[in-house]
Amino acid sequence: MDTDPKRRSRTHLDAWDKDYASRGHLWGGAVVDMPVLPEGSLVLELGSGDGKTLSTLPGDCRAVAIDVSAQALLLACRVRADSAFIQADAACLPLRECCFDAIFAFHVTGHLLADGRRALACEAARVLKPGGRIFFRDFSEQDMRAGQGAEVEPGTFRRGSGILTHYFNEDEVADLFRSHQIELAGIGTHCWKMRIKGKDHLRAEVHAAFFKI
Numbered sequence: 001m002d003t004d005p006k007r008r009s010r011t012h013l014d015a016w017d018k019d020y021a022s023r024g025h026l027w028g029g030a031v032v033d034m035p036v037l038p039e040g041s042l043v044l045e046l047g048s049g050d051g052k053t054l055s056t057l058p059g060d061c062r063a064v065a066i067d068v069s070a071q072a073l074l075l076a077c078r079v080r081a082d083s084a085f086i087q088a089d090a091a092c093l094p095l096r097e098c099c100f101d102a103i104f105a106f107h108v109t110g111h112l113l114a115d116g117r118r119a120l121a122c123e124a125a126r127v128l129k130p131g132g133r134i135f136f137r138d139f140s141e142q143d144m145r146a147g148q149g150a151e152v153e154p155g156t157f158r159r160g161s162g163i164l165t166h167y168f169n170e171d172e173v174a175d176l177f178r179s180h181q182i183e184l185a186g187i188g189t190h191c192w193k194m195r196i197k198g199k200d201h202l203r204a205e206v207h208a209a210f211f212k213i
Helices: 005-023 070-079 114-127 170-177
Strands: 042-046 062-067 084-087 100-106 128-139 150-153 156-158 164-166 182-196 199-212
Touching: 042 114, 062 070, 070 084, 100 114, 114 128, 114 170, 114 182, 128 164, 128 170, 128 182, 170 182, 170 199
Parallel strands: 042 062, 042 100, 062 084, 100 128
Antiparallel strands: 128 199, 150 156, 156 164, 182 199
16 A cells, blocks of 8 residues: 555546546536625636536636646636636645635545645635635535545545545534634535436535635
8 A cells, every 4th residue: 555645646636637638528417506706706716627617607707727637627728718727736726815705615625635635725715815705515424425445544535546535524624624714604514316227325515615704
């Protein structure tokens, strides 16, 4: 077993690039229950992927999209070409502090190891304006896929492609972001059923919102 966390993380990040290069648009369906943002907000999306969330932002918002995968960014820029696209690690942002009105972290935090998750939360707080909001979504420990694959850290599993997924509980999410002048605005677990081969399986995400004081 590889015990070097930096090497394990790099292998995982490379896996995303290979996945987007071979499969193209990975994520289907619609992003629902998007928060209402003030007109003209400057928005940062962490882990933009193929642009699924980016496509739902109001046209009057200005957007900056970050992803570690160059292949993902090529797909995302076709969705919303007027955005700024930066290839970077969400845990180490090449951005100045206090410049964004809102940050979306949808299904990105859970694809990092524990040190990376803490770094992402710290970086999000750094670049967010006072009064700005962080919107978080990631899979819950109640999700049907929790526990599948090789466990590399508590609650974090690597599946066949090499991609990591961490499964959260609400207290963990609240504690992760509730620091650096960041306060919890609301949190809950959203569950729904997915029917596979005639059987219902539970999907579950933790949704949370934070604000900077």
